[in-house]
Amino acid sequence: MKRVLVSDNLSEKGIKILSDTPGIEVDVNTNLSIEEFAEKIKDYHGLAIRSTTKVTADVIDAAKNLQVIGRAGIGLDNVNITEATKRGIVVMNAPEGNMITTAEHAISMMLALSRNIPQATISMKAKKWEKKRFMGRELSNKTIGIIGLGRIGSIVADRAKGLKMDVLAYDPFISKDKIDKMGGIRQVSLDELFAMAHYITLHMPLNDDTRNLINAKAFEKMKDGVMIINCARGGIVNEKDLYKAIKAGKVAGAALDVFEQEPPEDNPLFDLDEVICTPHLGASTDEAQQNVAVSIAEQIVNYLLHGTIKNAVNVPSVSGNTLSNIKPYMDLGEKLGSFQSQLGIGAAEEIIIEYSGDVADLDVTPITVSILIGIFRPIVGDGVNFVNAPVIAQERGVKVVESKSRSSEDFTSLITLKIKSTKGENLVAGTLFGKKDARIVRINRFRFEAIPQGNILLFRTIDRPMVIGNIGSILGNTDVNIAHMQFGREEIGGEAIVLLGTDSHVPKEVIEEFDKLPNITSIRQLKL
Numbered sequence: 001m002k003r004v005l006v007s008d009n010l011s012e013k014g015i016k017i018l019s020d021t022p023g024i025e026v027d028v029n030t031n032l033s034i035e036e037f038a039e040k041i042k043d044y045h046g047l048a049i050r051s052t053t054k055v056t057a058d059v060i061d062a063a064k065n066l067q068v069i070g071r072a073g074i075g076l077d078n079v080n081i082t083e084a085t086k087r088g089i090v091v092m093n094a095p096e097g098n099m100i101t102t103a104e105h106a107i108s109m110m111l112a113l114s115r116n117i118p119q120a121t122i123s124m125k126a127k128k129w130e131k132k133r134f135m136g137r138e139l140s141n142k143t144i145g146i147i148g149l150g151r152i153g154s155i156v157a158d159r160a161k162g163l164k165m166d167v168l169a170y171d172p173f174i175s176k177d178k179i180d181k182m183g184g185i186r187q188v189s190l191d192e193l194f195a196m197a198h199y200i201t202l203h204m205p206l207n208d209d210t211r212n213l214i215n216a217k218a219f220e221k222m223k224d225g226v227m228i229i230n231c232a233r234g235g236i237v238n239e240k241d242l243y244k245a246i247k248a249g250k251v252a253g254a255a256l257d258v259f260e261q262e263p264p265e266d267n268p269l270f271d272l273d274e275v276i277c278t279p280h281l282g283a284s285t286d287e288a289q290q291n292v293a294v295s296i297a298e299q300i301v302n303y304l305l306h307g308t309i310k311n312a313v314n315v316p317s318v319s320g321n322t323l324s325n326i327k328p329y330m331d332l333g334e335k336l337g338s339f340q341s342q343l344g345i346g347a348a349e350e351i352i353i354e355y356s357g358d359v360a361d362l363d364v365t366p367i368t369v370s371i372l373i374g375i376f377r378p379i380v381g382d383g384v385n386f387v388n389a390p391v392i393a394q395e396r397g398v399k400v401v402e403s404k405s406r407s408s409e410d411f412t413s414l415i416t417l418k419i420k421s422t423k424g425e426n427l428v429a430g431t432l433f434g435k436k437d438a439r440i441v442r443i444n445r446f447r448f449e450a451i452p453q454g455n456i457l458l459f460r461t462i463d464r465p466m467v468i469g470n471i472g473s474i475l476g477n478t479d480v481n482i483a484h485m486q487f488g489r490e491e492i493g494g495e496a497i498v499l500l501g502t503d504s505h506v507p508k509e510v511i512e513e514f515d516k517l518p519n520i521t522s523i524r525q526l527k528l
Contacts, residue, residue: 001025002304004046007032007053010072011286014048014293021301038062046300048072055079060087068303070296073098073283076313076382085314092299092311095383097291098283103155105282106201106231107163109255113227114139118276140164145197147190147213148204148232149174149182150380151395156201157185168193173379175347175422178397194221199229205381206233208525209344214238219245225252231282234258239269246274257282313373313385326362328436329415330370335438335452335528336417336430337374342526343458346423348375350399354416357408368402371417411441443497446488450499454483456526457506459498462519463489470517471498478510495521 004018006028018026032040034054041047041063048070049055055069060083069079071093084091112118115136123130144160146153149171157167161184169185170193179187193200200222204210214228215238228251230237239260245251246269253274259267262280269275283289295311302308309315353371355364372389384392393400408414416429429442430452440450443458461467468487475482481503489496506525514523 002045003027003043004048004300004304005029005041005044006048007037008048008050008072009052010048010050010297011290011293013290014072014297017294017297017301018048021305023305024301041066046070046304048296048300049078051075051078053078055084057083060084060089063087063089068092068300070094070300072289072292072296074381074383081314090303090309090312091314092296092303092309093313093382093385094292094295094299094311095385095388097295098285098288099151100155101285101288102231102282103152103159104285105257105278106152106156106203106229107159109231109257109276109278110144110199110201110227110229111139113229113253113255113276119273139199141166142198143168143196144199144201145170145188145193147171147193147200147202149179149185150203151383152232153201153203154182156203157182161185165199168197171347172344172422173347173396175349175397178395181397191221194218195223197226198223199227201229202232202236204232204236205379206235207378208342208527209378210236212236212238212241214242216241216244219250222250224250226250227252228254230255231257234260234262239267243268243272246272309386311385311388313382315386326364326366328432328438329359329362329364329367329413331436332430332432332438332452333367333370333415333417334374336415336428336440337371337376338378338528339374339440339452339526340417340419340426340428341375341378343426343524344423345419345426346421348396348398348419348421350401350420351375351393352401352403352418352420354403354405354418355413356405356416357411357413359413359415360404360406364402364404367415368400371415372400375419414441416442440499443488443499445490446497448486448488448497448499450486451484451501452528453501454528455502455505456528457498457500457502457514458524458526459500459514459520460522461496461498462521463491463493463496464519467496467517467519468498471500471514471520474510474513474517475502475506478507480504480506480510 002024004024004026009030018024038059041059045065045067050072057080066089068090074093074095076093079091081091116134120134143166145168146157147170149169160167167185168188170190176187179185213236242254256277258280299310353368369386369389372393373384376392377384411431414429414431418427427444430440433439438452440452483501483503486499
């Protein structure tokens with residue numbers, strides 16, 4: 001008998017699937033303290049959660065019998081995936097169930113914002129009749145700017161076209177050909193979108209590139225009277241800058257479903273009549289919650305009883321023996337893909353993967369999928385997994401090419417990843433030292449040995465005296481400790497790169513100091 005604990009509120013349809021399945025015993029307990037949870041979890045083989053339960057390293061350490069964690073939804077910020085993977089626990093999510101719901105919520109927020117529906121409701125309930133006060137605006141023939149044209153953004157675009165809006169889109173990771181095939185959408189630069197859009201709606205994950213994307217400088221580039229809709233992630237919009245832009249009259253209104261801190265405390269935005277808000281309701285419909293609950297319940301049952309893996313974020317659908325042989329290469333592949341993606345490669349058009357040496361004798365399909373996950377997860381977020389990563393590549397019009405060679409001149413095994421994109425070509429190669437220690441050994445024409453782990457600064461420089469010394473001095477003055485450093489060049493005095501690992505994230509203001517140094521042509525901060 002396999003025991004499953006449901007520790008968050010899950011749709012009854014999902015719970016019924018678990019309770020009606022022979023061989024599965026289910027307990028529902030949504031009021032456990034952290035201590036009670038850590039004590040109780042040791043008796044269970046499966047865990048079904050939503051966003052409230054925190055599956056920490058301590059919880060995983062206590063979960064001696066746990067085999068699978070199922071998240072009814074997409075986001076996995078509340079699960080320590082690294083520790084789960086070390087323990088051989090499969091982590092699954094349900095990425096498809098709430099896309100329509102989230103897109104519809106963004107459209108609903110835009111409509112409510114345009115017609116002052118929440119404000120007028122409050123007025124009416126106060127026994128007032130303020131018809132002139134709540135003059136609205138039509139959506140028809142207005143321009144909507146969609147930042148992030150993934151699955152949810154694409155649905156928003158389709159609905160906006162039905163409302164007879166002019167649809168602009170900015171997504172540096174989707175090619176123009178792919179956007180053209182969608183029909184009725186104009187691809188523009190971010191600055192063009194800011195300048196032309198009456199409404200701006202956000203549909204992207206939160207990462208170092210998107211954090212505070214909508215800030216004071218962005219507001220300066222926008223139309224007077226623009227309206228902002230954020231049903232994606234808190235932190236993409238700088239809330240202090242938004243407040244100032246509304247008070248200055250630059251922004252006519254904002255509709256927010258997500259916030260920098262959730263739940264928010266004393267947020268001054270709530271004092272503004274121009275702001276309407278909801279408590280992270282993007283995925284909160286009966287249909288969506290039923291969809292994700294049913295999906296995750298079926299996935300947990302199929303894994304525990306039949307060993308079938310679906311929508312796992314940390315393991316492909318392969319046998320245990322195969323997995324043990326290829327897992328180090330999968331980890332290397334995901335790091336190579338993530339490294340490439342975080343370099344700002346633009347919209348990928350072709351991904352070329354070459355397997356050389358001993359790795360060429362293996363079934364490389366899971367390694368290729370791991371590479372795709374590494375590439376797309378910084379762009380799409382936690383919705384990328386071993387099932388849908390190839391589909392995402394196909395949807396974005398990206399060609400994936402594999403090749404194998406038994407010979408590898410310098411290494412026993414080598415994985416070379418080249419990406420052709422709208423910004424040109426970029427190449428990175430990696431290998432294993434020993435049986436599992438990943439190393440990056442080449443970036444374009446520069447060769448060296450680097451550990452792809454943790455916080456990394458990648459400098460492109462001119463090989464001159466004091467380049468390394470200046471970098472070290474700035475970090476030393478800001479109390480950032482250097483973990484490791486590699487230097488690569490082709491010739492004395494020519495172009496070079498410095499790959500520097502740090503023990504902590506380097507603040508933005510420090511990055512700006514690096515930009516002012518002589519002989520540094522660019523800098524990029526990465527997290528692996």
